[in-house]
Amino acid sequence: MRLSKEKCEEMLERVMLDFDPTTPLSKAHTLPSYWYFDEDFHQIERMGFLSTWQPIGRLDQVKNPGDFFTFNLVGEPMVAQRNEENEIRILSNVCRHRGAEVMTGCGNAKKMRCPYHGWTYDLSGNLKGVPEFEGVEDFCREKMGLPVIPYKNLGPILLAGFYQPDKPYDVISEELVQSPLWEKAKDYVFYKQLAYDIKCNWKVFVDNYLDGGYHVNYIHPSLSNVLNYKEYYTTLHEWSNLQSAPLKKDGVIDAVRSGAEAQYWWLYPNLMINMYEGTMDTNIVFPTGKDTCRVLIDFYFAPEVPYQQQVQSMRVCDDIQKEDVGICESVQRGLNSDRYSTGRFSVRREGGGLQFHQLWSGEIFNLLDWMRTV
Ligand code: FES
Ligand SMILES: [Fe+2]
Numbered sequence: 570m571r572l573s574k575e576k577c578e579e580m581l582e583r584v585m586l587d588f589d590p591t592t593p594l595s596k597a598h599t600l601p602s603y604w605y606f607d608e609d610f611h612q613i614e615r616m617g618f619l620s621t622w623q624p625i626g627r628l629d630q631v632k633n634p635g636d637f638f639t640f641n642l643v644g645e646p647m648v649a650q651r652n653e654e655n656e657i658r659i660l661s662n663v664c665r666h667r668g669a670e671v672m673t674g675c676g677n678a679k680k681m682r683c684p685y686h687g688w689t690y691d692l693s694g695n696l697k698g699v700p701e702f703e704g705v706e707d708f709c710r711e712k713m714g715l716p717v718i719p720y721k722n723l724g725p726i727l728l729a730g731f732y733q734p735d736k737p738y739d740v741i742s743e744e745l746v747q748s749p750l751w752e753k754a755k756d757y758v759f760y761k762q763l764a765y766d767i768k769c770n771w772k773v774f775v776d777n778y779l780d781g782g783y784h785v786n787y788i789h790p791s792l793s794n795v796l797n798y799k800e801y802y803t804t805l806h807e808w809s810n811l812q813s814a815p816l817k818k819d820g821v822i823d824a825v826r827s828g829a830e831a832q833y834w835w836l837y838p839n840l841m842i843n844m845y846e847g848t849m850d851t852n853i854v855f856p857t858g859k860d861t862c863r864v865l866i867d868f869y870f871a872p873e874v875p876y877q878q879q880v881q882s883m884r885v886c887d888d889i890q891k892e893d894v895g896i897c898e899s900v901q902r903g904l905n906s907d908r909y910s911t912g913r914f915s916v917r918r919e920g921g922g923l924q925f926h927q928l929w930s931g932e933i934f935n936l937l938d939w940m941r942t943v
Pocket of ligand 2: 777784788789893
């Protein structure tokens with residue numbers, strides 16, 4: 570769905586009145602609740618996702634020439650693969666003939682053949698085979714390849730920038746890559762992915778993540794016995810923030826997650842990376858509708874961590890995640906209420922949440938401003 574210029578104009582006026590990103594934390598309100606359930610808003614946010622760097626998979630999924638996986642990013646079918654020249658290519662997975670998805674699932678392929686009428690593309694997306702097209706005029710095969718999408722990797726994570734994001738990803742990840750924990754964690758080995766479909770807007774999940782430990786004592790009793798809550802702090806960077814919490818003396822979350830410190834990184838706009846000595850998990854949230862989202866959690870472990878401990882660590886994380894799912898769905902029901910419009914922030918705890926609202930509102934303002942003129 571494409572919004573009209575007039576609609577964008579009208580929305581821009583309204584959102585600029587409803588949210589002022591320059592208000593300091595002590596006086597700030599949250600984003601208005603309609604940003605969490607309005608269908609027009611959802612359409613603008615889809616554009617926001619396509620205009621920012623988006624984590625779509627992992628390097629280990631395209632290890633060898635011919636390896637590929639498909640991915641649907643907020644309605645845009647994509648395929649990532651490694652070509653014969655050993656280069657990674659992320660391509661639009663939409664056939665140039667009638668628009669069928671060329672590849673499905675994941676695997677290894679020598680070429681890409683559309684299942685509908687058999688058009689074939691090489692692993693770089695160039696159109697090669699076009700059955701029964703003799704006599705078609707003004708048809709330039711060279712110009713009918715699958716569009717190439719810029720990509721970037723952050724350690725093992727593969728990111729796509731559908732509309733050529735103007736912010737280089739190096740800027741967003743600048744502080745994370747200096748963390749000694751990341752230095753080790755980026756080489757940990759992928760173990761497994763868990764997926765959660767949640768009945769809440771994707772921003773509810775991020776808000777919950779960025780409340781500086783505010784909810785830990787109430788929602789996660791098992792964690793509250795382990796994390797040193799008094800020393801739980803958020804550090805803001807330009808396009809990311811870090812929540813760090815020392816574990817209590819002898820604090821053990823599970824057989825793997827013990828050690829001195831937990832680091833929880835948020836990278837604009839929807840990638841979260843949790844690190845402990847010996848393990849890392851990434852949380853990636855995508856909107857699946859105006860008030861629904863999908864969260865993917867990838868678990869990585871240091872090679873020396875025994876298999877049984879990996880299994881147990883993942884189960885513990887799954888339990889914690891289910892506690893978050895329950896409260897996020899409750900928040901969404903509350904946001905839908907006519908008796909709630911905005912909330913306030915704890916100055917001690919919720920600076921990261923306001924930072925997210927400020928940065929994302931900037932993305933939305935810019936998009937609406939641009940869309941009303943094109
Ligand atoms: S849609 Fe792909 S060959 Fe027709
Ligand atoms: Fe939580």
